[in-house]
Amino acid sequence: MSGFARRFLRNTGAVAGLMILAAILVVALAAPLLFPDSPWMMVADPLILPFQDGQYPFGTDMLGRDIGAGLAYGARVSLMIGAVSTAVAVLAGIAIGAAAGYHGGWVDDLLMRVTEFFQTIPQLAMAVVLVAILTPSIGSIVAAIAIVSWPPVARLVRGEFLTLREREFVQAAVVIGQHPGRIMLTQILPNAMSPIIITASLMVATAILTESALSFLGLGDRNMMSWGFMIGASRTMLREAPWMSLMPGVAILLTVLAINLIGEGLNDALNPQLRHRGED
Numbered sequence: 001m002s003g004f005a006r007r008f009l010r011n012t013g014a015v016a017g018l019m020i021l022a023a024i025l026v027v028a029l030a031a032p033l034l035f036p037d038s039p040w041m042m043v044a045d046p047l048i049l050p051f052q053d054g055q056y057p058f059g060t061d062m063l064g065r066d067i068g069a070g071l072a073y074g075a076r077v078s079l080m081i082g083a084v085s086t087a088v089a090v091l092a093g094i095a096i097g098a099a100a101g102y103h104g105g106w107v108d109d110l111l112m113r114v115t116e117f118f119q120t121i122p123q124l125a126m127a128v129v130l131v132a133i134l135t136p137s138i139g140s141i142v143a144a145i146a147i148v149s150w151p152p153v154a155r156l157v158r159g160e161f162l163t164l165r166e167r168e169f170v171q172a173a174v175v176i177g178q179h180p181g182r183i184m185l186t187q188i189l190p191n192a193m194s195p196i197i198i199t200a201s202l203m204v205a206t207a208i209l210t211e212s213a214l215s216f217l218g219l220g221d222r223n224m225m226s227w228g229f230m231i232g233a234s235r236t237m238l239r240e241a242p243w244m245s246l247m248p249g250v251a252i253l254l255t256v257l258a259i260n261l262i263g264e265g266l267n268d269a270l271n272p273q274l275r276h277r278g279e280d
Contacts, residue, residue: 007269014265020258024251028075035069039225043069050243061244062237067230071251074227078255081138082207085145089207090200092146093153098184100154101161112158115151123148127210131219138221141214145207156199160192194270201263205256212252227252 008014027034037043042064043056050059050067058068100111118126127144134140164170165188173183214220215228216235227248234244 004269008265011265011268013261014268017258017261017265020254021262024075024255024258025079027072028079031069031072031076035066035072037066037069039065039069039073041065047241050247058247059241059243061230061234062241067244067247070225070230071227071247073225074230074248075251075255077138077221077224077226078208078211078228078252081142081145081211082204085142085149085207085211086200086203088142088146089149089203090153090196093150094157094189094196096150097154097157097159098161098189101158102165102180102184102188104162108158111154115154118148119151121148124210124213127214128217128219131214136214136219136221138224141211141219141221144214145210148210149203149207153196153199153203156195157192160195161188164188164191198263198267198270201259201266205259205263208252208255208259 043066044053044060044064046060046062046064048056048060051057052059056066056068058066058071061067061070096111096115100108100115126148130144130147131140134143161184170183170187173187178187211220211226212228212231215226216232218232220226220229220232230248231245234241237244
């Protein structure tokens with residue numbers, strides 16, 4: 001772990017991304033303390049410019065709602081959906097990819113055909129259809145993003161298992177009679193975690209973008225403030241009050257950029273030999 005930490009902290013971009021994401025997490029967690037009033041509440045005059053009023057540093061929207069409160073509470077929704085949907089997708093992808101890669105044969109063929117079917121449909125289009133069918137809510141958004149996100153994880157895990165199942169330590173476990181489930185969990189999966197962790201970190205950013213797109217299209221949870229909803233609600237005021245769309249857009253940009261930088265840092269720290277090979 002000490003070597004991993006040193007390699008990660010040596011990456012300036014990864015450290016910057018970690019600091020940005022940490023700041024966003026602090027704001028999200030402290031939202032009820034920073035903004036006691038509901039982000040839906042009209043608290044001031046409409047269309048106050050950013051930095052014009054110290055009480056509302058990010059300005060207000062066309063209804064007099066505090067944009068700063070919307071950003072803070074929107075961070076809670078976006079980060080929660082990104083983390084939970086990614087966790088569900090990764091677990092599903094690991095289960096399917098591990099079964100396909102370890103057992104092979106007809107199991108592999110069946111599971112990979114199912115995976116390919118899901119990959120042929122554009123992710124956003126499928127997510128829109130699923131959320132519309134299930135009715136927009138936090139649960140349906142998480143489920144939809146997880147359903148469209150697991151195939152790349154499954155293919156990655158399958159490839160790792162196909163390679164690792166031929167290693168000597170796996171064959172030794174088979175010879176002594178260990179159960180296949182135990183072999184997959186204790187022998188193969190720990191050795192395949194590095195690429196899974198890197199992929200999962202990048203999937204969080206994709207999930208946040210997908211949730212923002214769904215909310216922008218009016219398929220978000222109407223009871224929860226989110227960055228995508230803020231952009232969608234302010235699109236008719238783009239000329240009169242561009243800051244209403246700019247502020248949540250910058251929040252999405254910074255969050256996705258921070259997560260991508262962390263993902264690149266994890267890739268360098270977990271696979272240092274690939275970095276040195278690229279430099280050569």
